[in-house]
Amino acid sequence: MYLDHTVLIVLSGSALAGAMAGAVGCFTYLRKEGLLGGIVAHSSLLGITGAFLLGSLLGGAELAERWILPGALLGGIVSMLFVSLVTRATPVKPDTAMGVTVALFFGGGLFLLRILQALALPGHRVLRDYLFGQAATITRQETLLLLILACSVGIGLFLFWKELKLYSFDPHFSLSSGYPSRILNHLLILVVVVAVVAGLRTMGVVLMVSLLVSPAAAARQWTKRLGTMMGLASILGALAGATGTLLSATARNVPTGPVIALAATSFALISLLVAPRRGILARLVQQRRNRKEFFPFPSQDRPGRDRPDQIGLHPGGRA
Amino acid sequence: MTTEHAPSIPALAISDLTVAYHETPVLWDISLTVPAGSITGVVGPNGAGKSTLIKTIMGIVPPAGGEIRLFGGLSGKERRRVGYVPQRASVDWDFPATVLDVVLMGCYGRLGWFRRPRRGDLERAREALETLGITNLEHRPISELSGGQQQRTFLARALLQDADLYLMDEPFQGVDATTERAIAGVMRRMQGEGKTLVVVHHNLETVETYFDSLIMLNVRLIAQGPVAEVFTEQSLRATYGGGFP
Numbered sequence: 397m398y399l400d401h402t403v404l405i406v407l408s409g410s411a412l413a414g415a416m417a418g419a420v421g422c423f424t425y426l427r428k429e430g431l432l433g434g435i436v437a438h439s440s441l442l443g444i445t446g447a448f449l450l451g452s453l454l455g456g457a458e459l460a461e462r463w464i465l466p467g468a469l470l471g472g473i474v475s476m477l478f479v480s481l482v483t484r485a486t487p488v489k490p491d492t493a494m495g496v497t498v499a500l501f502f503g504g505g506l507f508l509l510r511i512l513q514a515l516a517l518p519g520h521r522v523l524r525d526y527l528f529g530q531a532a533t534i535t536r537q538e539t540l541l542l543l544i545l546a547c548s549v550g551i552g553l554f555l556f557w558k559e560l561k562l563y564s565f566d567p568h569f570s571l572s573s574g575y576p577s578r579i580l581n582h583l584l585i586l587v588v589v590v591a592v593v594a595g596l597r598t599m600g601v602v603l604m605v606s607l608l609v610s611p612a613a614a615a616r617q618w619t620k621r622l623g624t625m626m627g628l629a630s631i632l633g634a635l636a637g638a639t640g641t642l643l644s645a646t647a648r649n650v651p652t653g654p655v656i657a658l659a660a661t662s663f664a665l666i667s668l669l670v671a672p673r674r675g676i677l678a679r680l681v682q683q684r685r686n687r688k689e690f691f692p693f694p695s696q697d698r699p700g701r702d703r704p705d706q707i708g709l710h711p712g713g714r715a
Numbered sequence: 716m717t718t719e720h721a722p723s724i725p726a727l728a729i730s731d732l733t734v735a736y737h738e739t740p741v742l743w744d745i746s747l748t749v750p751a752g753s754i755t756g757v758v759g760p761n762g763a764g765k766s767t768l769i770k771t772i773m774g775i776v777p778p779a780g781g782e783i784r785l786f787g788g789l790s791g792k793e794r795r796r797v798g799y800v801p802q803r804a805s806v807d808w809d810f811p812a813t814v815l816d817v818v819l820m821g822c823y824g825r826l827g828w829f830r831r832p833r834r835g836d837l838e839r840a841r842e843a844l845e846t847l848g849i850t851n852l853e854h855r856p857i858s859e860l861s862g863g864q865q866q867r868t869f870l871a872r873a874l875l876q877d878a879d880l881y882l883m884d885e886p887f888q889g890v891d892a893t894t895e896r897a898i899a900g901v902m903r904r905m906q907g908e909g910k911t912l913v914v915v916h917h918n919l920e921t922v923e924t925y926f927d928s929l930i931m932l933n934v935r936l937i938a939q940g941p942v943a944e945v946f947t948e949q950s951l952r953a954t955y956g957g958g959f960p
Contacts, residue, residue, distance in 0.1 A: 426810060558831060562820050566806045569872075572773040572799045573824030620856035622811045 403645075409539040410531045410637035410652065412546045413595040414607055414660075418615070418633025419553060420591040421608035422626045423584055425616065426564045431494065432585075434605030435479070436472040436592045438498045441505025441601045443471020444526055445512060457519035464526070465541075468596055472589040475501045502601070529600035529653030531641040538597065545594045549587050553626075556583060561622055598637060600653035607633060610660035617671035636660035724787045726751040726880045726911035727772065732781030734764070734771050741767045745781070745936045749880075749928070754902060754912045756926035756942075758919065760955050763933045765915045766802065769882045773799050785880065795824065798878030802885055803865050809858045814868050817857055818843055821875025836875070843871035846904075848897055863894030870901060880911045888917065899925055922946055 417433075424432050447467020451460030475497050482493040509527075512520045525533065553560070563570040563580040571577050592604055599607050615628035640656030669676050727749040734742040742764040749755050757765050770776040772783055774794060785793035798821075818840045819832050826832065832840075844850045847867040852860070860868065866886060873881060887895050902912055902925070913930075916922065922929065922942060929945050931937040931954045938945040938953070 428807075555829060558823055558826070559828065561812075562823050565810050565812065565817070566801065566820070568770070568773070568775050568801050568805060569799060569820065570823075571775055572794070572797070573820075573876075574795065574827070575823075616811060620811055620813055620858075621816070625811045 405536050405539050406531050406534045406645075407638050407641055409534040409542050410598040410641040410656070411634040412539070412542040412637075413598050414611070414633035414635070414637025414656070415630040416542075416546050416549050416591040416633070417595050417599075417604070417607040418611035418629035418631070419626050420549065420587050421610075421612040421633070422615065422622070422629050423560060423564055424588060424608060425612035426622075427584075430609045430612075431605065433588055433592055433608035435494045435498050436475060436589050437596065437599075437601045437604035439475030439501030439505075440468040440471040440593060440596060441526070442501040442508065443467040443469070443474070443505075444596075444601075445505050445508035445523065446471070448520070448523060449508065449512060449517075452517045452519075457517070460517070461519055461522060464522075465593065468526075468593045469589065471501065471505075472593055473586075476585050476589065505601075525600070525651075526596055527600050527602055528651035529596075529598050529603070529656070531598040531637075531652040532645060534597060542594055545590055549590055549594075552583070552587055556580075560584065598641065598652050599656060600651065603653040603657040606657040606660050607636065610657075610664040611636065614660075614664040614667035617667040617674050632663050633660070636663060724751065725749055725784075726753075726786060727913065728784040728787075729772075730782045730784075732771065732783065733779045734767055734776060735779045740779075740934065742771070742932075743935050745932075747930055747936055747939045749911060749913055749930075751786075751879075751911050752906065752909060753928050754906055754914065754926050755928045755930060756914050756916045756922055757930045757932060758916055758922065758954070759932035759937075763954075765932055766884050768932065769799075769884050769913070769915060772882060773797065796879040798873045798876035798881040800869050800873045800881065800883040800886055803862065803869060803888065805884075808860065808865060812857050813854050814844070814849065814852045814857060814860070814864075814871075815840060815854065817868050818871045818875060821872040824876060840871070840875055843874040846874060846901060847871045861891075863890040866890050866894060866898065870898060874901075874905075878910070881905065881913070883912065883914045885915050885917060887921075919951070 421430075421433065424430055444464050444467050447463040447470070448460045450467075451463035478500075479490065479493045479497050482488055482496060483490050486493075488496070509523060512523060522533075559570070559575050559580055560583070562573065563575065563577070563584075567577055570580070588608075591608070595604055595607055611629040611632040612625070614632050615625045618628060619625050636656050636659040640659045641652050643659070644650040644652045644655040667675070670678075672678050725748040727747075729748070730746045732742060732745040733740060741762075745768070757768065759765050767776055771778050772785075774791065782789070785797060819836060821843070822832055822836045822839070826836075841850070841853070844853055847870055849864060849867050849871065852864060852868075855864075857865070857868065866888075870886065873883075886898055890898070902914070905912060914926070916925070923946065926942050928940060929942045930939045931945060931950055933954050938950040
């Protein structure tokens, strides 16, 4: 494959989507709300199909396709509002509320998708691309739109950096410092929805969550600063987006979503394994070193933990 | 910020405060005053509502009824003069930040939206680290701190708030003896600078060492006043039931 103009547009589109998801994913990762992105993504299917149906009825295939993105945005936002409504109005806890929401919105979306396919409305084939992603058909305008969205998410994160950092680490202290949780929470949900909707074309609704979670989890392993983590996560997200798109382009008709998800997940796995200090290997080495340093005897003569009964420390042993 | 108040205005005055989670009252009809410049302990058994009292004063938990006056004022404006040291276990310490990052968070409230810490804030953060004896930990990731070091970090952050009234939720919980002495020293020093401290506390043996006045709580207010007057067997029984330690 050679890098012509179209390929460049497609690649930069998927890289932008990946970078956005990587950056935003850091906050959801640190707030332990990784699944939030998945709920938004799945739920946007109802918005996508609903908007498509409405557009078809009102103005035909062209209008229908133009309404997809606003529809996805609306679907994502409404699903989040629904989650908070259920949480506030019923005794149901947030995790269950999310489960109910995704069942309703994703289930409804799939149902509507079936109907649209059965009706064979003109242009309905494009909807399938939103399930598992298809980056190859990204247009110049769409990449431009992605660039604008990425810039606005970037500016938003930059402006509210201090507040979002404090809110993610210590929400009570943030509130007591005069930053209302409601505003910051809504701000975070807004950037998540924007990042998710931006990534739907390349990732699809089903696997979008992996692009939010994996780059953040990978980046966390390598640094002790939030800024570095976010920079690294966006680079890894962009890299996953671009390589996934390239790889899936070598085979025909392979959806891009799964390939990008695999790339992002492998970054996370490698980081969990080999990162210095926090990685699994580094910890094993450290444990071995500690044992040698603190217990420089062969194992039978080791005092304490190994033969506690002999020195009368074992709770079940004779005193 | 000024640290001088007319002695007649208490730092904190609560009247008829009731707080409930769902339908269970956690605090019932509490009225109390904390004199400015004192170190006041808050004691009571688990579930007595000690943390809830602090969180309600901080505006984190909404009250069901009653009135909270900070330095005589009712509006949220006085809350800027209140510093907060939450329980150490209330945050996830596996967060990508250094000790200095967390301490700097203490000035965020004063800075307000969009403004970033400046060189002056950085210098004050370093002074706070020195006061707490953790200058050497400045660049340490907070995920690698011991319990005592975490508590010192939180206290340094509170110093940066430069508040007049401090609410501290169990600052001595699970820290080593050296840290406990260091924290107690910092508290005395803060009192010397005219600050008022309200401290949730567990260990009854050290009540007389650390505090001048005491609030004894078990959903209702049992007793409040100078330690010498209220820290009696009778009020301890009333607070903890028959089996107080």
